Amino acid sequence: xxGITQSPKYLFRKEGQNVTLSCEQNLNHDAMYWxxxxxxxxxxxxxxxxxVNDFQKGDIAEGYSVSxxxxxxxxxxxxxxxxxxxxxxLCASRLTGVDYYGYTFGSGTRLTVV
Amino acid sequence: xxxxxQSPQSLIILExxxxxxxxxxxxxxxxxxRWYKQDTGRGPVSLTIMTFSENTKSNGRYTATLDAxxxxxxxxxxxxxxxxxxxxxxxxxxxxxxxxxTFGKGTKLSVIP
Numbered sequence: 631x632x633g634i635t636q637s638p639k640y641l642f643r644k645e646g647q648n649v650t651l652s653c654e655q656n657l658n659h660d661a662m663y664w665x666x667x668x669x670x671x672x673x674x675x676x677x678x679x680x681x682v683n684d685f686q687k688g689d690i691a692e693g694y695s696v697s698x699x700x701x702x703x704x705x706x707x708x709x710x711x712x713x714x715x716x717x718x719x720l721c722a723s724r725l726t727g728v729d730y731y732g733y734t735f736g737s738g739t740r741l742t743v744v
Numbered sequence: 745x746x747x748x749x750q751s752p753q754s755l756i757i758l759e760x761x762x763x764x765x766x767x768x769x770x771x772x773x774x775x776x777x778r779w780y781k782q783d784t785g786r787g788p789v790s791l792t793i794m795t796f797s798e799n800t801k802s803n804g805r806y807t808a809t810l811d812a813x814x815x816x817x818x819x820x821x822x823x824x825x826x827x828x829x830x831x832x833x834x835x836x837x838x839x840x841x842x843x844x845x846t847f848g849k850g851t852k853l854s855v856i857p
Binding site: 636670671672673674675718720722732733734735736737738740 | 748778780785786787788789790793833844845846847848849850
């Protein structure tokens, strides 16, 4: 089945550590996105990528980094510079130029700082 | 600034009853409006997508309406089931090639027996 897979489902990070969240899709979608979800707030865009080897900052990119070396993969690194990383992280993808059909979301990764 | 406001923030209803969730937006230019269902600890799943010219769209027991003139949308759930307990998120996409999304904060629905 085609879909978008995020791993791990739960992740614990110590203060000062970098951690990487995985996002893989086999939908042949061009664009991929990372969102952060906090309780009582709408999803906020961290980074997005429309094509391989290119990505753009979203509204809250500080303390995060991404890469897009393959069409299928868009990993997110939460660096030690992100002061409040505990949140639910969602990856999404879509076909560019076909906006009507919307975004497909992964199941999310819950990151907790310990 | 583009905004999407949802109401109520939370709602508790008895199983079998109907309910309606509201979404008001100020996004411009407008491309389309989507309703997503998000179970706790899971990613959002699309229920409906409507463009400017569509007034209503159904997906089983879910019916979404859109009034592009007043910039309002509603999601009506008929004969609610316990499995309908989730957060329902209204998302508006910008037009003119932007494709940027503005998310509402969601309505948390609890269906109780």
